[in-house]
Amino acid sequence: MKIIAVIPARYASTRFPAKLMQDLGGKTVISRTYEAAVKTELFDDVFVVTDSDIIFKEITDNGGKAIMSIKEHESGSDRIAEAVENLDVDIVVNVQGDEPFINKEPLADVLEVFKSDAAREIDLASLMIEIKNWEDIENPNNVKVIVDQKQFALYFSRSVIPYPRDKEAGAKYYKHIGIYAFRKHALMDFYKLPMQSLEATEKLEQLRYLEYGKKIRMVETTHVGIGIDTPEDLEKARKMLN
Numbered sequence: 001m002k003i004i005a006v007i008p009a010r011y012a013s014t015r016f017p018a019k020l021m022q023d024l025g026g027k028t029v030i031s032r033t034y035e036a037a038v039k040t041e042l043f044d045d046v047f048v049v050t051d052s053d054i055i056f057k058e059i060t061d062n063g064g065k066a067i068m069s070i071k072e073h074e075s076g077s078d079r080i081a082e083a084v085e086n087l088d089v090d091i092v093v094n095v096q097g098d099e100p101f102i103n104k105e106p107l108a109d110v111l112e113v114f115k116s117d118a119a120r121e122i123d124l125a126s127l128m129i130e131i132k133n134w135e136d137i138e139n140p141n142n143v144k145v146i147v148d149q150k151q152f153a154l155y156f157s158r159s160v161i162p163y164p165r166d167k168e169a170g171a172k173y174y175k176h177i178g179i180y181a182f183r184k185h186a187l188m189d190f191y192k193l194p195m196q197s198l199e200a201t202e203k204l205e206q207l208r209y210l211e212y213g214k215k216i217r218m219v220e221t222t223h224v225g226i227g228i229d230t231p232e233d234l235e236k237a238r239k240m241l242n
Contacts, residue, residue, distance in 0.1 A: 001090040003111060005043040006083060007033060008076040009097040011052035016230055020055060020097050025241040029228055030055055032100035034064050040104040042111060043093065049083040074195075075205040077180075081191035084184065092187055094180040099225040100237065106221040110181045113217050123186035123214040126153075126206070127177040127221045136175070143176040143204060145218060153216040156206050176206070177221065186214050 009030050013019050020030040027035075030048065037046045048059045048066040059066040067083045076094060084092055091114055095102065110125045128145050136142055140158035147153055155161060162171050190208055199207040209216055228234050 001114065002044050002088065003042065003091040003093065004045045004047065004084070004087070004089050005037045005093045005095045006080045007037065007046070007048045007095045007097045008079045009048050009050040009052070009055045011050070011055055016228070016234075019228055019234070021058065022228075022234055024100060024234070024237055028058055029100055029234075029237075030058060030097055031062055031064070033095065033097050033102065034059060036100055036102040037095050040102060040107060042104065042107055044089075046095075047083065048097070049079055051079075077182075077187060077190050077205050080182075081187045085188065085191075089184055092182045092184055094178075094182070096178065096225065096227060098228040100228070101226050101240065103223045103225065106177075106219070106223045107179065109219050109221065110179065113219060114181065114183070117217075120183075121215055122183070122217045124180055124182045124209060125217045125219060126180050128174040128218045129177060129221055129224060131173050131175045137173045143178075145174050145176045147174070147218050151218050151220075153206075153210065153218050155210065156202070156204050158202055158204070174218075174220070176218075177225065179225075180206075189214070 009020055011018060021028050024032050034048055049069060050056050050066060051069045056066045056068055069079055069082060071082060080092060080094055106127055110127060113122055113125045131137055137160055143156055143158060144161050145153050145156045146161050156176055193212055195208060196211045198211055199205060228237055
């Protein structure tokens, strides 16, 4: 299998504009993320996909590979699909551009499910982590996922799922971590299929895959990435790097 990593990188950000171009120990956040993805040695190639001339130049001037988006896109999957449409690849991994401290182990675990998928029933794979604090469970910014016995996703929601009518039943709650590995054909199907009501209601692109019958294999992890969403997060990242 040919496996590549794609890092969608927008210059504009609602909470922290130009965050990917901020300095992090002498290099920009996006350069650190790109280098970290390469250093995992899990991928045959790594690309940054961007709508920004500034980010494109930052990556290519430092010896990296970047692809300019041609169209405006509503989701990361759409941006990645456009970029890889004409590339000869089997598996495409979406790496978050604002997570410069990439952990190799959970990425390797996600890729492993494809290597053992002889029946090719997995369209995409992603990560989840158990959450126990009720405030975290109720927080709509934490996307929850429920799975079947084979760890395939049944549904994703910002709401509390499952609803705890019986709190003694022993249900576990899992937070979805937005790292995806796609079979290319599933990604291209997503790109061509229109948004349906569940995705539009919850504003969760992964629901489009489920609505069209794609199978998402979830992998449990104990590792939570460190994303840079605010100036405060950037300061924490700088301290960690030091």
